[in-house]
Amino acid sequence: MTMDRSEIMRAVRSRDTGPELALRRLVHSLGYRYRLHGKGLPGRPDLVFRSRRSVIFVHGCFWHSHGGCPAARAPKSRREYWGKKLLNNQVRDARVEDELKQLGWKVLTVWECQLKDLEHVALTVRSFLT
Structure with a gap:
């Protein structure tokens, strides 16, 4: 049995990826201990460290258009639709980060492709949270 496009898209999760x-x-x-999906914060960050006023977002390279990443290639079909959708995601991400910074929060974005090197990510997270 094959899935049609809408079934595939319905299966894409935004949490617990x-x-x-x-x-x-x-x-x-x-x-480090954290809270998940900070209610009341712009963009509902994936990890929230309230005592440190810090948040971490985990972005999928495709969905958030990670520049220079092979996983961020736009689909070849329906280019206008996907271009607009992915651009809107980037604009929203920038707006949310600005809002959080204006509220006094530190923001770190970890890209999906970066998680292939967990040692480097660990150093980045440690540096960010200290």
């Missing part, structure tokens, strides 16, 4: 779970395991193993 593989990259998000990998980062959560890493951050927890480093000894």
Whole structure:
């Protein structure tokens, strides 16, 4: 049985994704504790460290158009639709980051492709949270 496009898109999750779970395991193993999907904060960040006024977003390279990443290639069909959708995601991401910074929060974005090198991500997270 094959799935049509709408079934495939319905199956795409925005929470508890593989990259998000990998980062959560890493951050927890480093000894940091956090809250998930900060209610009341712009963009509902994936990981929230309230006492440190810091948040971390985990962005999928495709959905958030990670520049220079092979996984961020735009689909060949319906280019106008996907171009507009992915650009809107980038604009929203920038707006949310600005809003959080204006509220006094530090913001870190971890890209899906970066999670292939967990040691480097661990160093980045440690540096960000200290």
